[in-house]
Amino acid sequence: MNPIENPIVGRGARDGSTLFRNWFDQLTHVAENGEHAGYVFVMGSLNELLHTFGVHPVFPEINSLQTAVRRVADEYLNLAEDHGFSPDVCGYVKADYALQLRGGEHPMGRIPPPSIAVLTNACNTYLKWAEIWERMYHMPVVTVDVPGSRQAPGRYTPTADDVARDRRYVEFQLRELIEHLEKLTGTAFDVDRLREVLDVTNRMGRAWRRVLELNRSRPAVFDAMMEGTIYLGVANALRGTEEGARFFEDLAEEMEYKARHGISPLLDGRGEHRLIFVGVPCYPIFRRFYQLFSEWGGVFVSSTYTWFASGGLNLDYEYDLSRPLESLAEGVLLSVQRAGDSMLFHDRYLIEAIDEFGADGVVYHPIKSCRTVSTGLADSRRVVLEERDVLCLYIESDMMDKRVVSEAQLKNRIDAFFEGLDSRKIRMEKAASAAASAKSVSTPTA
Amino acid sequence: MTDLPEVRPREPIRLLDIPFDGGLEAVLEYCREIVEDPDFPTVRRWREAGGKVLGHFQVYFPEELAHAAGVLPVKVRGGQMEREQADSRFGSYLCSILRSSLELALTGRLQVDMFVSHPICDAARNLAGIWGRNRPEPAQILYLPQNPNSKFSGTWLTEEYRRVLGELEAISGKKATDADLRAALDVFNENRRWLRELYAIKRSAPWLLPVDEAYVLVALGGLVTRDEHNELLRWLVPRIRDRSARKQDKIRVVFEGGFCEQPPLDLLRAISEFCYVVDDDLLIGLRWILSDVPTAGDPVNNLAVAYLDDSSYSPVQHDLRKPKEEMLLKRIRGADAQACIVAAAKMCEPGLDEQVAYAHTLDGEGIPYFVTEFEERMTSFDHLQIQLETFVENLLFA
Numbered sequence: 080m081n082p083i084e085n086p087i088v089g090r091g092a093r094d095g096s097t098l099f100r101n102w103f104d105q106l107t108h109v110a111e112n113g114e115h116a117g118y119v120f121v122m123g124s125l126n127e128l129l130h131t132f133g134v135h136p137v138f139p140e141i142n143s144l145q146t147a148v149r150r151v152a153d154e155y156l157n158l159a160e161d162h163g164f165s166p167d168v169c170g171y172v173k174a175d176y177a178l179q180l181r182g183g184e185h186p187m188g189r190i191p192p193p194s195i196a197v198l199t200n201a202c203n204t205y206l207k208w209a210e211i212w213e214r215m216y217h218m219p220v221v222t223v224d225v226p227g228s229r230q231a232p233g234r235y236t237p238t239a240d241d242v243a244r245d246r247r248y249v250e251f252q253l254r255e256l257i258e259h260l261e262k263l264t265g266t267a268f269d270v271d272r273l274r275e276v277l278d279v280t281n282r283m284g285r286a287w288r289r290v291l292e293l294n295r296s297r298p299a300v301f302d303a304m305m306e307g308t309i310y311l312g313v314a315n316a317l318r319g320t321e322e323g324a325r326f327f328e329d330l331a332e333e334m335e336y337k338a339r340h341g342i343s344p345l346l347d348g349r350g351e352h353r354l355i356f357v358g359v360p361c362y363p364i365f366r367r368f369y370q371l372f373s374e375w376g377g378v379f380v381s382s383t384y385t386w387f388a389s390g391g392l393n394l395d396y397e398y399d400l401s402r403p404l405e406s407l408a409e410g411v412l413l414s415v416q417r418a419g420d421s422m423l424f425h426d427r428y429l430i431e432a433i434d435e436f437g438a439d440g441v442v443y444h445p446i447k448s449c450r451t452v453s454t455g456l457a458d459s460r461r462v463v464l465e466e467r468d469v470l471c472l473y474i475e476s477d478m479m480d481k482r483v484v485s486e487a488q489l490k491n492r493i494d495a496f497f498e499g500l501d502s503r504k505i506r507m508e509k510a511a512s513a514a515a516s517a518k519s520v521s522t523p524t525a
Numbered sequence: 526m527t528d529l530p531e532v533r534p535r536e537p538i539r540l541l542d543i544p545f546d547g548g549l550e551a552v553l554e555y556c557r558e559i560v561e562d563p564d565f566p567t568v569r570r571w572r573e574a575g576g577k578v579l580g581h582f583q584v585y586f587p588e589e590l591a592h593a594a595g596v597l598p599v600k601v602r603g604g605q606m607e608r609e610q611a612d613s614r615f616g617s618y619l620c621s622i623l624r625s626s627l628e629l630a631l632t633g634r635l636q637v638d639m640f641v642s643h644p645i646c647d648a649a650r651n652l653a654g655i656w657g658r659n660r661p662e663p664a665q666i667l668y669l670p671q672n673p674n675s676k677f678s679g680t681w682l683t684e685e686y687r688r689v690l691g692e693l694e695a696i697s698g699k700k701a702t703d704a705d706l707r708a709a710l711d712v713f714n715e716n717r718r719w720l721r722e723l724y725a726i727k728r729s730a731p732w733l734l735p736v737d738e739a740y741v742l743v744a745l746g747g748l749v750t751r752d753e754h755n756e757l758l759r760w761l762v763p764r765i766r767d768r769s770a771r772k773q774d775k776i777r778v779v780f781e782g783g784f785c786e787q788p789p790l791d792l793l794r795a796i797s798e799f800c801y802v803v804d805d806d807l808l809i810g811l812r813w814i815l816s817d818v819p820t821a822g823d824p825v826n827n828l829a830v831a832y833l834d835d836s837s838y839s840p841v842q843h844d845l846r847k848p849k850e851e852m853l854l855k856r857i858r859g860a861d862a863q864a865c866i867v868a869a870a871k872m873c874e875p876g877l878d879e880q881v882a883y884a885h886t887l888d889g890e891g892i893p894y895f896v897t898e899f900e901e902r903m904t905s906f907d908h909l910q911i912q913l914e915t916f917v918e919n920l921l922f923a
Contacts, residue, residue: 163880213845226668454647
């Protein structure tokens with residue numbers, strides 16, 4: 080059998096899509112039955128605690144981006160702007176605001192209203208967003224303040240005492256969150272249940288990191304911007320669940336297989352341009368955005384989105400099940416810090432990734448909606464170009480608002496980028512060939 | 526830091542040459558020139574005398590810590606200037622204050638020995654990283670609690686302040702003792718009292734102190750030692766009270782939206798043509814703490830607790846005890862204002878988000894309001910003046 084015909088190939092995409100649809104069906108069920116829904120965010124979701132109490136996690140960021148992927152975001156954005164929101168603020172917030180006004184109506188089902196919202200300070204918009212729900216629903220809003228890195232990693236190394244006091248702060252807040260969840264659900268905290276949930280998150284994280292690592296293969300085994308985003312959805316929605324852990328273990332198996340057999344996401348992976356994606360994808364034209372790169376043989380071997388939007392699951396950290404709550408606090412602290420570093424101080428990580436993944440180019444995609452991710456990108460590009468011989472592309476659009484997405488302009492810029500990559504590759508091949516010829520001439524023969 | 530010497534008393538460095546002999550108007554004009562000078566003459570003078578400088582970005586920084594360590598705390602709040610270097614470090618869709626603040630550093634107009642920013646918004650949380658990649662001095666983030674409702678936030682913030690104090694001591698080479706910290710609290714407590722006096726004048730007799738003049742006097746505090754600022758305010762406040770200005774037929778408004786990027790002085794002056802601004806959130810970080818910080822006990826803990834529990838509000842601090850729209854209503858009613866100017870800097874996400882809640886609440890309360898956006902670099906105010914004049918006439922002749 081041709082290796083590519085093995086049913087294991089493409090299993091992750093199929094299963095991921097099914098799991099994701101089932102998850103949205105479950106949310107509709109929660110909405111219809113009035114069960115507890117906890118609104119959370121991808122950076123520091125605390126799914127683990129919500130699952131311990133049987134509260135269904137709802138990710139407003141995912142709900143919003145799905146309106147863009149399904150090309151109805153403009154209806155939601157317009158409604159929010161009619162209510163006074165500026166065109167210049169986060170599209171996720173506006174889509175969710177309109178979704179709440181529409182009683183949870185969503186192209187994937189019905190989104191339940193929040194019984195509680197749990198957020199971290201990993202993004203300031205989380206805070207403003209939660210204040211909107213607080214005004215709308217008057218439900219508990221619990222912030223877990225997670226101090227981030229004080230300076231760029233490498234410039235400053237926190238002492239053990241620094242880390243310990245930050246961990247104590249997070250742990251104390253988690254205990255306060257547990258009190259809220261006990262009150263909300265009328266259920267006492269069960270540390271053994273938490274231990275079980277942490278265990279499956281450990282398995283998921285381990286498999287997720289293996290999947291990311293396998294894209295060092297040549298050819299790459301998946302596109303980190305396109306397929307990586309689908310996997311991210313599962314990583315967030317099903318974090319802390321058995322089916323989520325099993326999905327990623329299967330996915331790692333699939334990627335091992337593809338690596339062994341040289342199976343690329345491109346039709347022909349031999350001429351691939353290995354790229355790193357920085358930012359958030361262009362959801363209003365998601366598939367077309369991917370094609371603008373793949374048509375030229377571009378494949379994203381890594382993506383900062385898979386770092387920060389997985390809530391730091393890419394960090395090599397596993398919960399210590401012998402001290403679950405303390406370890407959860409430590410994990411939240413370190414993973415949210417890593418997610419923050421991936422947005423604020425990512426230049427060093429990018430340079431490492433260029434080396435580890437053998438990248439030819441870096442694509443920066445700052446967006447109007449998200450200043451956390453986008454503000455530092457122009458400066459990061461300057462540093463990366465100074466330190467590594469790669470080509471960089473800097474294209475601006477949005478993750479939600481198609482009014483600021485110009486496909487023709489994007490295509491022009493992307494085409495020019497690949498023309499540069501192609502000519503650079505030809506020059507490098509010629510130079511290598513000339514060097515090899517020169518070496519054979521100068522090598523004395525017996 | 527225990528091996529550092531204690532701060533020794535020294536001759537105060539005079540940063541201002543205030544023309545007291547010229548009278549009130551001459552002093553006010555001098556203050557305005559200092560505040561608008563893009564070359565930061567007071568900071569230059571401090572550095573020429575061998576002093577170290579902390580640049581802290583909006584909104585709030587516990588400046589008492591710097592003062593106690595012998596470092597001059599300077600508020601970094603951007604400014605009006607042609608930008609030549611900073612724009613290449615940023616993308617689109619960003620506010621001006623980020624760019625102009627970095628421009629000051631890149632062009633050497635503002636030289637600091639340490640820079641601190643705060644994650645007040647998604648854009649500003651990036652500033653320390655960008656500053657650190659472009660400048661040799663240490664640039665770091667001070668995480669002020671976004672969960673002040675946690676019972677542990679005071680303990681954590683106290684420890685965080687101690688960490689920052691250690692960094693400041695390393696910059697100055699001098700240890701700040703508890704006595705130094707208490708002395709700093711005394712100086713800043715006096716300063717807070719004078720600033721409250723200025724705002725009391727604005728509320729009770731706004732014709733004596735137009736919004737642009739009050740702004741200049743507050744802003745000057747972010748450029749000089751608070752000792753010298755106190756000395757100035759001690760001289761000024763009674764003279765402002767004795768000023769012979771006549772009350773005019775203007776409406777009383779609150780200006781909201783000046784917590785970070787600052788509107789140009791000419792914009793404030795344009796507003797004062799039609800309105801008495803009886804309260805505002807301009808430079809709220811310099812007025813964040815509402816009353817005296819106790820000096821007894823642990824001074825650092827006292828400062829941290831005051832930040833959390835005895836403080837004003839802004840769109841960039843999340844505190845369940847302080848819903849912003851209710852705090853705005855309190856400000857409006859406390860100042861007996863007839864209307865509100867709900868402003869936001871262009872591309873300022875927290876400010877723009879808050880405009881929605883403010884507008885809905887003011888609608889509900891039947892309080893007239895005027896929504897606008899501004900940019901620190903704007904130079905034309907004709908359009909805004911026409912709109913504002915119409916708004917005011919609607920109120921006066923309704």
